[in-house]
Amino acid sequence: MQTNVYNIAFAESTKQVYLHFWGCNIKCKGCVCQKVVYDFMLDRNMHLHLAEPRGLAAAPERFMAFNDVIDTLVGLEAKWVLFEGQEASLDPQMPFIAEALHRHLGTTNVLLTNAFVMPDLRHFDKVAVGLKAFNENLHREYTGESNRTILENFPRIFHSGVPMMAETVLIPGYIDYQEIEQIAKFIASVDKNIRYQIDAYFKAGNNPWRRPTADEVDRAVEAASKHLNNVYAYKGSEPREFGVKSIFPTEAELDAAELAPAVESRHLVYA
Ligand code: SF4
Incomplete structure (x- = not known):
């Protein structure tokens, strides 16, 4: 079964995994994925915090199968897993990944969500909600959507x-x-x-x-x-006290992608 997972980043010293899912249901004008698709906290990407954007980053083309996600995290002996993205909760496999990680590894699962749709939280231990704006017109202008359901889902969470x-x-x-x-x-x-x-x-x-x-x-x-x-x-x-490397794609694959000829601005694909 294919998932929306396109990037696994890992902090070896703390056994923290950053699981990135592609696809979002709102379109924030300031979305960092326009600039950096693979984890912003990777050692290789830290210099990009202050860099000027150069066009739009290309969307990922490779996604992981469910079993590969679980096997990879078991192999890493993950203790803490951040489900982030874009919007992880849009992946129908997300609750099953969270459940399998609880069962196999006893991980602490953390969900980062925009709460535009109420997420399935049964196998999550913490949740962080990104609130873009309170003013509805401003929210619409920034994301393309009303914040009404987000403000309703926040107390529900x-x-x-x-x-x-x-x-x-x-x-x-x-x-x-x-x-x-x-x-x-x-x-x-x-x-x-x-x-x-x-x-x-x-x-x-x-x-x-x-x-x-x-x-x-x-x-x-x-x-x-x-x-x-x-x-x-x-x-x-x-300052950050630990390193973060990419496991999927591998660092070598990201090196090769960076050496490939630059692609002119390509538009993000929103689910
Ligand atoms: S909710 Fe997050 S992933 Fe979605 S568009 Fe906004 S910043 Fe990007």
């Missing part, structure tokens, strides 16, 4: 009992600290102890926005902290 957090990308002058404060108020209406992470925007796609400064990130944290007890930021300049 909380009440499912699976520990959850939320995160938002801070984009100066667009999804700025005032909007972050509105999102924080919404999260607090569910529970003011939900962890909230503010991520600094990295330039991706054909957008006019710049990265926020450290002071702008701090201002957004301050605005959110008026309403929430656990607000953190990822500025992108934090």
